[in-house]
Amino acid sequence: MVPVNYYIVLSAILFTIGAVGVLTRRNALIIFMSVELMLNSANLAFVAFSSVIKSFTGQIFVFFVIAVAAAEVAVGLALIVEIFKSKRSIDVDQMSSLKG
Amino acid sequence: MSLDLIFFLLLSLISISTALGMLLSRNAVHSALFLVLNFVTVAVFYLLLGAPFIAMAQITVYAGAIMVLFLFVIMLLGAESIAGEFNWRKAAFPGLLAAMLAVEATAIFLTRARPVGDVAQPDASVNTMTNLRALGEALFTQYLLPFEVTSILLLVAMIGAIVLVRKEKRVP
Numbered sequence: 001m002v003p004v005n006y007y008i009v010l011s012a013i014l015f016t017i018g019a020v021g022v023l024t025r026r027n028a029l030i031i032f033m034s035v036e037l038m039l040n041s042a043n044l045a046f047v048a049f050s051s052v053i054k055s056f057t058g059q060i061f062v063f064f065v066i067a068v069a070a071a072e073v074a075v076g077l078a079l080i081v082e083i084f085k086s087k088r089s090i091d092v093d094q095m096s097s098l099k100g
Numbered sequence: 101m102s103l104d105l106i107f108f109l110l111l112s113l114i115s116i117s118t119a120l121g122m123l124l125s126r127n128a129v130h131s132a133l134f135l136v137l138n139f140v141t142v143a144v145f146y147l148l149l150g151a152p153f154i155a156m157a158q159i160t161v162y163a164g165a166i167m168v169l170f171l172f173v174i175m176l177l178g179a180e181s182i183a184g185e186f187n188w189r190k191a192a193f194p195g196l197l198a199a200m201l202a203v204e205a206t207a208i209f210l211t212r213a214r215p216v217g218d219v220a221q222p223d224a225s226v227n228t229m230t231n232l233r234a235l236g237e238a239l240f241t242q243y244l245l246p247f248e249v250t251s252i253l254l255l256v257a258m259i260g261a262i263v264l265v266r267k268e269k270r271v272p
């Protein structure tokens with residue numbers, strides 16, 4: 001039997017790697033993938049806890065999170081394509097037109 | 101050490117190393133492929149936790165649909181290696197902060213948290229069909245409203261994506 005703490009620690013590590021990706025990478029697509037990784041690690045924690053308390057609520061929440069992630073990716077990638085068309089770059093440091 | 105634990109450690113090793121590969125690789129296509137592998141290992145974790153439906157949804161939606169969309173956009177933009185490769189010097193401070201976060205979270209979960217017990221083993225009584233039936237019943241009775249709202253959300257996202265990439269038509 002695997003203690004649930006191990007799953008939570010794994011989830012924390014994956015979340016941290018995702019956070020590092022968002023903080024350090026400058027490629028908008030990689031930042032987006034890191035966000036997906038963070039969502040995924042939260043899902044893992046949900047399923048682990050729902051398995052411990054033997055309830056479906058966590059799994060249903062994960063289902064909704066997956067749906068929201070799909071919607072987010074569709075809109076976000078459309079935005080990235082538009083930004084690339086106008087700026088010829090997806091470096092987030094160059095998206096500073098609105099900076100005062 | 102039980103077989104379960106060895107399997108878990110092996111899988112988590114794969115999962116963490118693919119996540120690091122996603123973070124560190126210079127080529128965006130390689131990053132995307134590493135992330136697909138990571139999603140598949142997480143799906144195996146879901147199977148181990150007795151959630152086969154979520155595991156399959158993970159593979160079809162995440163590893164299938166979302167990552168294919170990512171790869172499609174990367175190749176469409178030719179963005180394999182433009183700008184923003186990993187810069188160790190810039191990454192030092194955020195990396196330090198994140199390492200502190202990781203150590204803190206791990207320490208809290210390993211020392212402070214009360215032992216809430218082991219994860220349920222997917223035994224013979226929790227086979228795929230009973231799991232699916234119970235999940236479906238909960239989804240269409242107790243959680244019917246969020247489920248319907250999700251469909252509206254997906255519709256809005258679809259319309260939003262179409263509006264965003266549509267060519268502006270000049271109105272005379």
